[in-house]
Structure formats: C-alpha cells, structure tokens
Amino acid sequence: MLRVSWRGKLGFIFVWLVAAAASLGAQLPGGSAAGKAMKNPVARTAVSIKAGESLFQKNCVFCHGPQGLGDGKLAPKGVHPANLTDETWVRGASDGEIHEVILNGAGPDFKMRGVKGRLSETDIWNLVNYVRTLAKTPSPLPKPSTTQNAY
Ligand code: HEC
Secondary structure, X not given: OOOOOHHHXXXXXXHHHHHHHOOOOOEOOOOOHHHHHOOOOOOOOHHHHXXXXXXXXXXXXXXXXXXXOOOOOOOOOXXXXXXXXXXXXXXXXXXXXXXHHHHHEEOOOOOXXXXXXXXXXXXXXXXXXXXXXXXXXXXXXXXXXXXXXXX
C-alpha cells in the first residue's frame, strides 16, 4: 500500500467538488480529481506489465498502434487515438486518471469506448501499468507527488 501524499489528500477534497460538476463516469480532457485520488492497487511488476501488454495487443492496438503511437491502422474514420508515448496526458497523468479513461472511455465524444463490463479491475490496472511503460521517458515507479499534468 502506498502512503497518501499531500497532493493525494488535496485531490481528495476536490473529488467532491469536481464530481458534482463533471458528469460521473466520463474522463474528460483535463483529468479528474476522482482519478487523481485513486490509488493503483496493482504493483507495477514485470508480471503485471506483461499481462497488460497482452491485453493491449488484443483490445487497443487497432486504434493506438502496436507501440502506442496512436497510429493503429484500423482506427475508425475520424477517430484520432491518442499517442500514448508522448509526455502529454490530455485526460490526466496519474494512474487513476488513466484507469478512468480505460474503464469509462474518452469523453466527451467517446470515440474510445470504455472497457466497463468487459475487463476486470485487475486487467485495467495491468493495462495502466503497461501503458506507463510506453512513454519515451517512462514514468518513475509511483512515488508521491511526482506527476504533473501536462496541459
Ligand atoms: C476505437 C479506437 C480506440 C480504442 C480501441 C482504444 N482507444 Fe484509447 N483513445 C482513443 C481516442 C480517440 C482517444 C482520445 C484522443 C483525444 O484526446 O482526442 C483515446 C485516449 C486514450 C487515453 C488517454 C490519453 C491521454 O492523453 O490522456 C488512454 C490512456 C487510452 N486511450 C488507452 C487505451 C487503452 C489501454 C485501450 C485498450 C483497452 C484503448 N485506449 C482503446 C481511441 C481508442
């Protein structure tokens, strides 16, 4: 279990404010306090990353591409999947926010639908752990208050 950072605690206060304003369940550009406050219960181990990779190959590659560059050949017309290797996390850079995008889809247009009902919580966290390894500068293993949204 990770300790809650001061940032996490602050985030927690905002959860209720933002949850009231944002439609629950949608991970919108800008991220969400609910996502920030969420803690990844699955350690980023080699086993978890490997499991995430195989899930990614089955569920995500046709849009995000084999390296996560956002260049999947089968992305529907008009859909521009995010580049998951850059420094920019439009919908929030924390593990929890990435979890929310995968679970609920990328709002507000939901060209990426969420995996709710299709994948388990563990699968989703494994995907989060894998997605974090795609960045050119892989994010350091979770330490309190090192993530900063790039928007
Ligand atoms: C139908 C195509 C499609 C599929 C399939 C898809 N995505 Fe996406 N994804 C998108 C689009 C479109 C966006 C939003 C791009 C934008 O910001 O406009 C997105 C955004 C994201 C983001 C947020 C990136 C950011 O910068 O905040 C993550 C993380 C993500 N996808 C992961 C996944 C994972 C993991 C899977 C597989 C479970 C997946 N996606 C499947 C199209 C897809």
